[in-house]
Amino acid sequence: MPEPVLEFTDVVAGYGALTILNGFSAEIAAGRVTTLIGANGAGKSTVFKTLFGLAEMRAGEIRLDGEPVGGLAPRALLARGVAYVPQGRNLFPTLSVEENLELGGVTLAAAVRRARMARVLERFPRLAERRAQQASTLSGGEQKTLEIGRALLGEPRVLLVDEPSIGLSPKLAREVFATLRGLADAGGVTVLMVEQNVKSGLAASHRAIALEGGRAVLEAPADAILAHPRIRSVFLGGHVAQTVSGRAAGGA
């Protein structure tokens, strides 16, 4: 396994009185696509929110290249090469495609921003065609592509993507997954994603980490999970059985 770029150690985090992550530990391999899987409420999205300061981190440590980054402001994380595409709709609907893209680079110098915008538009020709259109007029797949394109403006080394396929047709979802896989394979970007659509999410991933009750209970190559009938039925079935989590925790 390649060097971990991002390490979570015994992270405890939540919102107000609610604790969601309960000693979450994981190592995220550099230049790979890793998918977090698990039931609703297992804490998948909270992993991202904790890193970006949208959930409170109460204990533990998050390291990027060995440096602690827990509690850093989004601006500082972006400067260190971490970008985040949250779940749901993240565009500014009345602004144009180009203006949305530009806002992914507010922290950059104007010349750098312009050069990178040109590169992103070149990479996603469909966005380039619609550059002057209001973002709200794009299809769901195009909107997700624009969100990912906007995150790429910071030229991140680590890209966090929460539920990229939500609301998309299977075909559009596959396109989005292929884009993410391409970023890792061709660009060396570390992609960490949360995906409810486990089967197609894993098909585009190198590795998977399963969460249960706010902890990582299993870490394995994605194809092993897809191929293993019992694990498959457990995770694709949507709930985590005691046997699997017990065995995995014992083996870890």
Place this chain on the structure above:
Amino acid sequence: MADLVQLLVSGCATGAVYALAAMGFVLLWQTSGTINFAQGEFVMLPAFAMLAGLALGLPLPLAFLASLVVAALVLGAAFKRVVVDPLVRAGVLPLVVATLGLSLAAKHAVRVGFSAEAQPFPQIFPEGVWNVLGVRVSAADVGTLLVAGALLAALHLFITRTLFGRSMQACAQNPDAARVLGIDVAGMILATFVINALLAACAALLVTPVWFARFDMGEAIGLKAFFAAIIGGFNQMRGALLGGILLGVLENLAAAYLSAQYKDGVALALFVLVILFRPEGLLGRAEERKV
């Protein structure tokens, strides 16, 4: 016909001033969920700040600049820190009550501390009346319309054509998404409060020569700004502009063709009609607000 044109010009001039105040109203609502019922007093206070500057011997342009600075600090930054920040998390209503209280306090502080009488204010435009193709228009109306129009155009360009302005729009439309892109959301919200205070001070410079400085001068403009914003559409800057101009013009027409006593009823009547038949406002979008 000439009369009508004259009424339209002066109606647009008044309406443009309403639009200045309404625009600030809409900005505060969009970026921070604040409904400021002291908006009228945000116009009245800079008028008295200018009077104070004049009393100290400053020429009007300097007194105006000083009032801009004071407005930005007190009605912009301090208002946000002291009144809005502690209350805004509790929802819309506590802030409505707080700003109503602020409005009363400001009015009566000026009445007791300064004067209950209307204070004369220097004219900023020449007194004359121009004859353009047989239509008599007052220089003050044309001047007011030009200055207010230029301010509104500048604001529009700032918000749509600069990265800073578009970042402000981003914070209004989706603050969480803006935050993870590294946009300084708190800074952008502060900027809208400062812009609102500056617009109000500019409105003060334009209306006070006509209305005179009086502790309760804000009542009319605050109410009209609120009505203008609702009529045009509370979530649209263009709506505030349309609402303001529409009110100014209709008031003037009502005063001329019906009776001057109906003038102030026009805003209320239009407001009620809009609330009944098009509650999102003439240009507004139905709002989905996240809880």
